[in-house]
Amino acid sequence: MAPPLVSAAVGALLAAALLGDAFDRRSVAVVVAAALLPGLDAAASLVVPGATNALFHAVWVPLFAGGLLYWDTTHRAESALRARGGRRAVRVAWVALASLVVAGIGSALFAGEGAVLLYPFEEARYAVRGRLAYSTQEGVVQTFVALGADGPGLLPLESVDAATAEPVDSWINPDGRPGIDPGVDRRFYFVENGWQLVVVAAAAATLAVRFRGRGGDAATDGGVFR
Incomplete structure (x- = not known):
């Protein structure tokens, strides 16, 4: 799984890009928290076998949250949230949902060990890996999605391992299996490679510029959204 700082940085970039007039410290905190939410399944793996990159990385949470948000804001006579x-x-709320999907789940799906998207109905861990290129002889070539591809999972994506058989390790649970070993070495990674450092630095610089341009919390009225 991607380091929490990297997921938070991607969430911060989404906040800076999508919040518009709603951009302030409180709204950024909400969006960043949504990006970190899927990573909490690492703590659940201390009790639930194979929970890391599965329990909160499955599609059900964003589907339910998105459906509820859409119903409340478009079909109710009076939206409770509005x-x-x-x-x-x-x-x-919509930007936080995007952060949950892109920064939280996407960081594992596109740049990590993969995510168990259909957990608990199947344990196949999916990863989006491939290339997109233009060839003068073959035209556009993409290897991310292969319809009809063989594999243990239902989706046309690369299946890598299974949630319980090959659990994902984390700093909370280094071997990914249930139980707590006080003597095991735990390492909290802030970044693991160069591109992650670039993302974190870009997020920090972007937030600094946005906050300076808006004068901090000028977009709030007593801490309450207008």
């Missing part, structure tokens, strides 16, 4: 926090709260 009544409580106005249009700003609705925007923050």
Whole structure:
């Protein structure tokens, strides 16, 4: 799984890009927290076998949250979220959902050990790996999605290992299996390679510029969304 700092940095970049007039410290904190939420399944793996990159990385949480948010904001006579926090709260909620999917789940799916998208109905861990290129002889070539590809999973993506048989390790649970070993070496990685450092630095610089341009929390009124 990607280091929490990297997921938070991607969430911060999404906040800076998508929040618009709703951008302030509180809304950024909400969006970044959403990016970190899927990583909590690493703690659950201390009790639940194979929970890392599975329990909160499955598609069900964003599907349920997105469906509920869509129903509340478009089909109800009076949106509870809009009544409580106005249009700003609705925007923050949608951006937080995007952060959950892109920064939280996507960091494992696209740049990590993969995510068990259909957990608990299947344990296949999916990873989006491949290339997109243009060849003068073959035209556009992509290897990310292969319809009809063989593999243990249901989706047309590369299947790598299984949640319980090959658990993902983390700093909370170094071997990925249930139980706590006080004597095991735990290492919390801030970044693991150069591109992750670039993402973190870009997020820090972007937030600094955005906050300076808006004067910190100028977009809030007493800490309440307008």
